[in-house]
Amino acid sequence: MHEMALAESILNIVEETARNQGAVRVTELRLEIGELANVEIEALQFGLEVVLRNSLAAGAQVEILTIPGQGQCLECGAMVPLSARYDPCPQCGGYPVRPTGGQEMRVKDILVE
Template identity: 65%
Template sequence: MHEMSLAESVLQIVEDTAAQQGFKRVTEVRLEIGALSGVEVEALCFCMDVVFKGSVADGARVELERLPGQGWCLGCGESVEIQALYDPCPKCGSYQVQATGGTEMRVKDMLVE
């Protein structure tokens, strides 16, 4: 399950930021997760609950912002929204669509005390 390693990476970002900026507790972590990222959101939330125990983020609320999948169609030259990697272009039906957005996962920001 790669969501556990993703949760551990998020905690590392939170702890590194806490050490650099000197805050003691994180009350909320906001993540951006793209529709094409391959992240299983429910599994990630479960893993974050487990990983955050005993850390500066213990009990922190996790807010998720889902980003749509975006692609560039080589067939019609249009930027289109796609639901999954390797989906055909919704405008022309071409399978030559290159993902341009929605593949990312990042810590957007956090609320701290």
């Protein structure tokens, strides 16, 4: 359950940014989470629900944007979509496919008042 630690890190980043902006309230926050990132989205949403209470972002709407997984097949060299690290290449059936995208965990932006 490191999603709780991730949620706390998110709150840290959000509050720090909001304060620097002189904001009194954060009404929305958008996250980008890669399909291959080590994150259980539901657990993260629950973690956020808990940590955002009593913060500048209490009641803020959370939107989680998924960045699709992508990789390069080391067998045939093709750039292919990848939904799990151990999936075979959809073009040649080979292994391994090295992830090139979809591992991100980012706070994208916030809407403040």
